[in-house]
Amino acid sequence: MLDIPHRVRVHVDALLAAQIDMGVCDAQARNAPVGKSAAMSAPRLPKVAGIDSTVPGPAHTAGPLPDDVVAPSPPGALIQDRLAGWVSDLTTLHELIDRLVRTATLDDALAELLRAGSALVGARRGMAVLEPADGLGPATTVGLGLAHADLGSIETVPRSATSYGRILDGLPDPGAHPDLLAEAGLDPRHREVAARLGYAASYALPLDGQGSAATGESGTAGRLGAVVWLYDEPAEPDERRRHLIGHYVTYAAAHLARLVELQRARAQIATVTEELLPSRLPRVPGVQLAARHRTHPRGGGDWYDALPLPEGALGLAVGSVSGSGPSALAAMGRLRASLRAYAVMEGEDPVAVLSDLELLLRLTEPARTATALFAYAEPGLRKLVLAGAGHTPPLIVGERRTEYVETSLSAPLGMLSCWEAPSVEFAPEPGETVLLYTDGLLRRTGDPMDRAFARLHAAAASVPKADREDPGAVADHVLRTMLPEELDRPVEGEDVVLLAARFD
Known part of the structure; x- marks a missing residue:
């Protein structure tokens, strides 16, 4: 706050009292209009029988002020101005x-x-x-x-x-x-x-x-x-x-x-998150990969992975861990590492991979839930077998169709008493892109989920023909269309993950 100097700290009440104590006549004299004669300002009695009843002003009444003299400021005016x-x-x-x-x-x-x-x-x-x-x-x-x-x-x-x-x-x-x-x-x-x-x-x-x-x-x-x-x-x-x-x-x-x-x-x-995610995507013949990840400022639990498997196969995974902050980042790192190990051992069976992941999460972190989707891809045959646990369905983007893959419903990891959803097999056409994503992309729109799914479908269908050959361009177009105001800013509410795989 501003400091008021001591020399100007006065009692305003005292100043007002001093003004009240002034004589009435003195107050009239101070407030008298400048330039008027004393005769005009003096009180007059009515005329009677032609007698001029003008009386001289009292001796204590101040006379007129000269024109070149300015009336003094009232006491306290300087203090009030300050x-x-x-x-x-x-x-x-x-x-x-x-x-x-x-x-x-x-x-x-x-x-x-x-x-x-x-x-x-x-x-x-x-x-x-x-x-x-x-x-x-x-x-x-x-x-x-x-x-x-x-x-x-x-x-x-x-x-x-x-x-x-x-x-x-x-x-x-x-x-x-x-x-x-x-x-x-x-x-x-x-x-x-x-x-x-x-x-x-x-x-x-x-x-x-x-x-x-x-x-x-x-x-x-x-x-x-x-x-x-x-x-x-x-x-x-x-x-x-x-x-x-x-x-x-x-x-x-x-x-x-x-x-x-x-x-x-x-x-x-952001540095820790990038270290926990793949530093680069693998190069597997017959498929092109691209990923986009926008993390929560406090650290979110969304992740993706792509790992080469024996016999030219490819494992694709996306998932989301509940919560945010360092604990969610640590849980995400453990979950992703475990899924990679299970995928190497039994990747041909996505249901077995997610079943093992469910058991691990329930035993080691019973208070945490997660969603995950794992797909076993054979690029040479253009065949994918996938299973999901409480996760959003993939989206196929091509010149002739843009549609969601029909997957079986399942509860998230950590909430299953036994595995309930079977795997799904489908074959993308040459030149089509399979888009895997987390629900943060839908939630960031602020729309109800059914409307958000419709917006995502429309965004994928509107990808220009020239961009369909590049999975990175497809992912960028979807992001720009879904979240136009947040493209160059950190995501405040949810992580956003996109993993695009285009098959030759």
């Missing part, structure tokens, strides 16, 4: 901080910081450099009113010659450079870049994660980076603007610290 200014500043600061905390990504938060800061300090351009002191990243540079070439030119200046560079190096710096071109001892390279880009002054502040402790929030401790605003003319913010921008940057640093921790956690989860 209080109004502080209330206005607090309102502005609250609105800007509220807009900042609504940002959910680092880039958006840095852009909002630059926009709000430019309004507070009165600058048109700026640059924010995120470079955490612990070296764990992420590191990025965001500009306001600066093109990529401009940012590159600024980065050619030695760090020790710029105010924000000294902050990044942990050196003390006043932050304000009101006239760069006239500043003595300025690095010639800095002066040259400033003249070329057309800025004549700068004001920089550190982004310190320690500020989160002052605001009662947790976050990355230590220096996060620096922010600098550039003026077109020699200038610097006054004391009031410095006070406002200082408070704003303190809260901004705490918010950025939380976003840095969140991005680091997401990056770690």
Whole structure:
């Protein structure tokens, strides 16, 4: 909050009482219109029998004010003006901080910081450099009113010659450079870049994660980076603007610290997830494979697998483990590894593979459920035998047909007393793609399941003819059609897995 100086902390009630205690005549004199004569302002009695009843004004009545004299301000007007200014500043600061905390990504938060800061300090351009002191990243540079070439030119200046560079190096710096071109001892390279880009002054502040402790929030401790605003003319913010921008940057640093921790956690989860999934898909004659996986930011349990089997066969599997977070990731890794072992031993019988997986899950993790689908494919014969446990049916995408494979219904793994669903055998035509997927693709649409299945069927049927020869293009088209607004963002609610196999 803004600190009110002690010298202006007065009792407003005392001021009002002082005004009430003033004499009535004195109050009338102060409120008398300027420029009117005393005769016009004095009270008059009615005329009687032609006698002028004008009486002279009382001796204590003030006379007219000269035209060149301004009436003094009422007592307390200066205090009220200052209080109004502080209330206005607090309102502005609250609105800007509220807009900042609504940002959910680092880039958006840095852009909002630059926009709000430019309004507070009165600058048109700026640059924010995120470079955490612990070296764990992420590191990025965001500009306001600066093109990529401009940012590159600024980065050619030695760090020790710029105010924000000294902050990044942990050196003390006043932050304000009101006239760069006239500043003595300025690095010639800095002066040259400033003249070329057309800025004549700068004001920089550190982004310190320690500020989160002052605001009662947790976050990355230590220096996060620096922010600098550039003026077109020699200038610097006054004391009031410095006070406002200082408070704003303190809260901004705490918010950025939380976003840095969140991005680091997401990056770690993505790394672990990628390590638990196949690093590359096998190359088996007669079939082309492609996979798309978009994981939950906190780590989901959806997975896929493709492994070569003896005699030129191929095992295809997709599945989903209940829950999210590190425990779901660990369970997913164990389930996938177990299925690979069972597939190598008895892959020709998908029912036996899933039966073994059901028994393992029920014995080792009785509180967890999972869905799975395993297909034993013989590409040379274009034949697939598959079985599913509580999983969504595959989808065949071809030039002449787009249809779901009719599979037997079964409960998920971990909920079966005995195996109930037999396997299903079908033969795709040459050039057709079999699409295996998890239910996250359907749930992310927000539609009821029957409508989501219809949307998926329509998306697969609308794949352009030129893209049908590439299973990766088929998967990308389905993703773009089903989730157009989430293609380039992390999935917030469900994992999405697509495994496409095109048969020659």
